[in-house]
Amino acid sequence: MGDLEVRPATKDDVTAIVAMLADDPLGAQRESPDDLAPYLTALERLSSDPHQHLMVAVRGGRVVGTLQLTIVPGLSRRGSTRSIIEGVRVHAEERGSGLGTELIEWAIAESRQQGCQLVQLTSDITRTDAHRFYERLGFEATHVGFKLQL
Template sequence: MGDLEIRPATAADVPAIVAMLADDPLGARRESPDDLTPYLRAHTRIAADPHQHLVVAVRQGRLVGTLQLTVIPGLSRKGSTRSIIESVRVHADERGSGLGTQLIEWAVDESRRLDCQLVQLTSDATRTDAHRFYERLGFEASHVGFKLQL
């Protein structure tokens, strides 16, 4: 990965992560970078859970990307363990640089290392560029997702 380091996110990384989460039309409506309290609480829970892997990509001392990998043991598929990739974000200055590919490749490799048999992710229906990106990396649009806001 050359000058790129992918490492676990620390509490000090939370402001930069939240800024990336909010840096698009969908995220701008969902995120609140002015109040980091709920994000810091979430980071504490994530960091304490061995099935959660919130990572950041750092280049030349600057946080340039992030994703969260969740490992879920299951009974289906003959007791397979799966991973879910979520909250993939690349800093605006790094888009188109191949960083997104490096992040997803890291997540797939880490999933293999953790003995997962399946990697899955969801992407908002409006993110058609992201859909093409994931398909180029070998992911298939195989299911219809549903959410219930609580």
């Protein structure tokens, strides 16, 4: 990864992470960069759970990407463990640089190391560019996802 470091997120990274989460039309509707309290609470919960990996990509001392990797032990598929990739974001200035590919490749390698037999992710139906990106990396659109807001 050259000068790129992928490491666990810290409290000091939250502002940059939230800015990336909010930096598109969907994220702008869902995120609140001016109130970091809920994000800091979430980081504490994530950091205390060994199955959760909130990661940042750092280049030149600056956070330029993020993703969350969740390890899910299960009974289905003959007791398989799977991982779920969520919240993949790349700083606007880094898009097209290959950073997204490096982040996903990191997540796949970590999933293998954690004993996962399957890596899965979801992507909002409107993110067609992201769909092409994931397909290029070998992911297949095999299921229909459903959500229920609580």
